[in-house]
Amino acid sequence: xxxxxxxxxxxxxxxxxxxxxxxxxxxxxxxxxxxxxxxxxxxxxxxxxxxxxxxxxxxxxxxxxxxxxxxxxxxxxxxxxxxxxxxxxxxxxxxxxxxxxxxxxxxxxxxxx
Amino acid sequence: xxxxxxxxxxxxxxxxxxxxxxxxxxxxxxxxxxxxxxxxxxxxxxxxxxxxxxxxxxxxxxxxxxxxxxxxxxxxxxxxxxxxxxxxxxxxxxxxxxxxxxxxxxxxxxxx
Numbered sequence: 001x002x003x004x005x006x007x008x009x010x011x012x013x014x015x016x017x018x019x020x021x022x023x024x025x026x027x028x029x030x031x032x033x034x035x036x037x038x039x040x041x042x043x044x045x046x047x048x049x050x051x052x053x054x055x056x057x058x059x060x061x062x063x064x065x066x067x068x069x070x071x072x073x074x075x076x077x078x079x080x081x082x083x084x085x086x087x088x089x090x091x092x093x094x095x096x097x098x099x100x101x102x103x104x105x106x107x108x109x110x111x112x113x
Numbered sequence: 114x115x116x117x118x119x120x121x122x123x124x125x126x127x128x129x130x131x132x133x134x135x136x137x138x139x140x141x142x143x144x145x146x147x148x149x150x151x152x153x154x155x156x157x158x159x160x161x162x163x164x165x166x167x168x169x170x171x172x173x174x175x176x177x178x179x180x181x182x183x184x185x186x187x188x189x190x191x192x193x194x195x196x197x198x199x200x201x202x203x204x205x206x207x208x209x210x211x212x213x214x215x216x217x218x219x220x221x222x223x224x225x
Contacts, residue, residue: 033213042119042202042215043157056212091156099145099206104156 002026004105006092012111018080021108025073025094032069033102034077035091043091049075050098082112115140117205119216126193127224134219136203137185145206146186148177151218152199160201161188193223 005024013019025032030051035043046065047057051072060067064083069075079086089109093102118137126132136146147162163170163177163186170177174193179186190197203216 035215040218042204042217044215045213048213058212101159101162102147104158106156 004092004094004103006090006105006108008108009106010109010111012113013082015084015112016081018078019082019110020079021077021090021092021110023075023077023092023105025075025092026103029094029096029103030072031095031098031100032075033093033095034067034075035093037089037091037107039088046077048098055098079110082110084112086110087112115205115207115212115214117203117214117216119203119219121219122217123220123222125222125224128193128195130193132188132190132193132197132221132223134188134201134203134221135185136187136205136216137183138205138214139184140205140207140212140214141184143184143205143207143212146177146179147204147206148188149202149204149215150199151202157202190221193221195223195225197221198223 007022032049034046037043046060047067048055049069052069067077089107091107092105095102116139144165149157150160151157161175161177163179174191176189200218200220202218
């Protein structure tokens with residue numbers, strides 16, 4: 001089966017600009033996760049979807065970050081406006097259901113200058 | 114808030130020796146504990162996981178043990194090989210599987 005797809009793979013923007021990341025999970029996977037991984041740290045969960053509903057977004061900086069999962073398939077994560085501290089790798093993962101094996105995408109490396 | 118601690122942060126072993134990484138979690142309702150391996154510049158990959166109703170699980174050279182009373186779980190790698198060199202992350206899934214917290218990672222180096 002095809003893996004989790006993410007785009008773009010790399011993005012460089014200036015602070016205060018906007019950026020959007022796209023994720024296509026494995027077909028049939030109900031649960032989708034967005035993580036932020038800062039260099040040298042573990043992934044931090046930003047938001048978790050179950051089908052097209054949000055089950056946890058407690059660590060999402062909602063004043064600047066937003067995410068949606070239309071029709072319970074693809075998902076988009078947006079940052080507006082970006083700050084220097086948003087520089088990180090943004091990982092998307094999916095699983096058949098909650099608390100099942102997660103399959104990670106290749107990630108998007110964001111650099112904010 | 115909920116937290117997962119992981120020790121040691123770096124670990125260096127000789128090829129063929131064993132490596133042990135320990136994680137401690139704070140949410141007593143956590144019920145699913147996966148371990149991930151992440152090579153430099155690559156995505157995390159699941160290597161083994163354990164649920165709260167099991168005390169130990171083994172897969173070839175890799176094993177995980179869980180102590181619910183003490184709220185800690187450990188990764189054991191036996192007969193280490195150079196290709197085991199990577200960063201290892203533990204994670205804990207909390208109440209109703211909604212909370213997912215990763216540990217800070219352990220950088221393992223296996224010296225040939």
